[in-house]
Amino acid sequence: SIPNADLLVALTLPRQCPPPSSSSRNMGINFRDGEYVRRVKFGKRTIKAGEAAVVWDSQGRHRQVIGPMVVHLWFSTIRFLDRHAATPTQYLSVLHRSGKRETIRGPAVLYENPVLHQKIEVKETIQLTAPTEALVVYTEVSVGMPVESSATFDATPVEAKVGLGAEEKQEEAEAAEGYNPTHEKSVSRRIIRGPAVFVPKVGEWTHEFIWSGNQAPSRSAIVPGVLRFNVLETNTQTWSTDAKMRTSDNIPFTVQLTFTYKLESVEHMLASSTDPVAEWCSGLEADMCVLGDHVTSATVLAKGLNAVMSTLDSFPRLCARMESNGFSLEGVILRRVLASEALERRFKEAAAEETDGARRLAIAETNLKAERIAALSKAEKEAREAEAQEKREARAAEAKETRLRLEMERAESRRQKEHEMEANQLAHELEIKRQKDEAEAASANAHIEQQVRYLKELKALDVDLTSFLMKGGSGDRVSFPRELTKLVPQTFTFSLADTPGSCGATTTPVAVGRR
Numbered sequence: 001s002i003p004n005a006d007l008l009v010a011l012t013l014p015r016q017c018p019p020p021s022s023s024s025r026n027m028g029i030n031f032r033d034g035e036y037v038r039r040v041k042f043g044k045r046t047i048k049a050g051e052a053a054v055v056w057d058s059q060g061r062h063r064q065v066i067g068p069m070v071v072h073l074w075f076s077t078i079r080f081l082d083r084h085a086a087t088p089t090q091y092l093s094v095l096h097r098s099g100k101r102e103t104i105r106g107p108a109v110l111y112e113n114p115v116l117h118q119k120i121e122v123k124e125t126i127q128l129t130a131p132t133e134a135l136v137v138y139t140e141v142s143v144g145m146p147v148e149s150s151a152t153f154d155a156t157p158v159e160a161k162v163g164l165g166a167e168e169k170q171e172e173a174e175a176a177e178g179y180n181p182t183h184e185k186s187v188s189r190r191i192i193r194g195p196a197v198f199v200p201k202v203g204e205w206t207h208e209f210i211w212s213g214n215q216a217p218s219r220s221a222i223v224p225g226v227l228r229f230n231v232l233e234t235n236t237q238t239w240s241t242d243a244k245m246r247t248s249d250n251i252p253f254t255v256q257l258t259f260t261y262k263l264e265s266v267e268h269m270l271a272s273s274t275d276p277v278a279e280w281c282s283g284l285e286a287d288m289c290v291l292g293d294h295v296t297s298a299t300v301l302a303k304g305l306n307a308v309m310s311t312l313d314s315f316p317r318l319c320a321r322m323e324s325n326g327f328s329l330e331g332v333i334l335r336r337v338l339a340s341e342a343l344e345r346r347f348k349e350a351a352a353e354e355t356d357g358a359r360r361l362a363i364a365e366t367n368l369k370a371e372r373i374a375a376l377s378k379a380e381k382e383a384r385e386a387e388a389q390e391k392r393e394a395r396a397a398e399a400k401e402t403r404l405r406l407e408m409e410r411a412e413s414r415r416q417k418e419h420e421m422e423a424n425q426l427a428h429e430l431e432i433k434r435q436k437d438e439a440e441a442a443s444a445n446a447h448i449e450q451q452v453r454y455l456k457e458l459k460a461l462d463v464d465l466t467s468f469l470m471k472g473g474s475g476d477r478v479s480f481p482r483e484l485t486k487l488v489p490q491t492f493t494f495s496l497a498d499t500p501g502s503c504g505a506t507t508t509p510v511a512v513g514r515r
Contacts, residue, residue: 032051032053034080034081034082034112036079037078037079040073040076043072045070045071046068046071047067047068047071047080051066051080051081052064052067053065053071053081054078054115056077057074058075066111079114081113084112084121084122085107085108085109085122087107088106088107089106091105091122091123091125092106092110092120094120095118100202103201105125105199126206129195130194131193133231133232133233133234134191134231134234134266135191135196135230136191136206136230136232136266137190137200137205139189140204191266206230207270208228209230209232210225210228211275211278212275212281213277214241227277232266234266236262237263238258238261239259240259240335241259243255244285245292247300248293248296254337255305257284257332258335259318262328262330264328269326272324276327280325283317287317295308300337305334309332309334312332315329
């Protein structure tokens with residue numbers, strides 16, 4: 001049947017092509033995609049190498065053409081196809097209009113045919129680069145049998161349809177298939193560990209972990225479903241969170257903690273919990289409540305919380321929750337304490353008290369230092385005065401000693417002078433006495449000599465001197481001069497023969513002595 005005029009006008013209206021991309025202009029060739037659709041009464045289109053198109057004839061039958069090729073059109077609609085290419089690290093996920101899903105691993109190229117394909121996506125393969133990475137994969141091991149659907153089943157045999165190639169006929173056959181939803185199915189689970197590259201097959205899908213997590217910028221609020229991932233890390237990891245705590249004296253504050261943990265058993269984790277982080281948070285809250293009952297704000301301000309928060313013994317409930325989920329808690333680090341308004345006020349009060357105490361202590365130390373300086377100055381002054389007094393006393397003693405020494409020297413000089421004078425006087429007296437004695441002796445000697453001469457004269461006269469001397473010249477004892485009797489008794493021996501007139505006379509000793 002011939003279409004009406006309005007339809008013919010619509011089919012013949014040209015449609016603007018999208019502007020070529022920069023890469024196409026650089027190559028000098030514009031590759032057309034699914035945006036290019038034309039309704040042609042009669043004409044032709046050149047499908048270049050690297051392009052593909054689908055053509056519908058006036059009967060609604062379609063055929064897929066892959067260039068290079070020239071297609072002659074008669075009351076037909078032509079639409080170019082989108083090209084999807086997958087690299088060796090990618091794969092194509094194809095969803096057919098029949099509901100069948102197909103996976104094509106790269107490198108591969110596929111044109112998206114709107115008759116056969118509902119959606120084609122280029123996806124990245126899941127690459128496990130280390131033995132500590134694990135991937136949980138589910139596989140449908142029992143699928144339903146194909147059944148006929150009266151709503152979508154086309155009674156025309158696939159072989160009877162014209163304009164279709166072998167691939168199109170296979171797609172048409174698969175489009176007629178369906179699945180019985182009441183058929184029993186079973187799913188198996190396996191764990192793939194790295195290093196490996198995983199490309200899901202038909203009937204396979206990976207487990208998506210949806211865990212609670214901290215939402216930026218505040219990490220104190222745990223939001224469900226924030227963490228979404230497929231690959232599990234079984235090595236040692238860190239979990240940073242902000243935990244609220246209230247002291248025994250009802251002062252709230254927040255601590256920033258970093259826990260070190262490790263996944264020990266993936267099977268245990270999958271069997272025990274779907275959101276282990278939420279359970280960890282509940283265990284941590286219980287531990288913080290217990291810790292707050294044993295901590296005061298004064299302890300927080302004075303000693304801090306490092307000794308309390310840096311040991312695993314302070315978090316027994318968190319350790320138990322992690323062990324029940326297949327994890328092991330290895331360490332904890334207290335990074336920071338975020339003070340609340342009450343704790344900040346208490347801290348300011350403590351700081352003010354500390355400042356006031358420090359000021360008082362500084363004043364006391366200043367006063368004590370001043371007193372010490374004053375005492376030291378007084379002691380130094382007293383020491384200087386004592387030293388000056390000692391010097392004065394020493395000078396006085398020295399002066400006194402000098403004075404005494406001078407007095408002694410003067411006395412000694414005077415004594416020596418007196419002694420010299422006495423000695424001189426004594427010497428003078430002795431000299432006078434000696435002279436007197438000498439004079440007396442000389443006088444006595446002269447008198448004696450006179451007597452001797454007298455006696456010699458008497459001897460010369462032949463006088464018996466003995467009788468004379470005994471009688472003193474007239475029968476009495478001779479009296480000699482007083483000076484002669486003062487002499488020490490001596491015996492004078494003289495010879496009367498020397499006297500004149502003595503002849504043959506003998507020597508007669510005469511004893512002259514003191515009466």
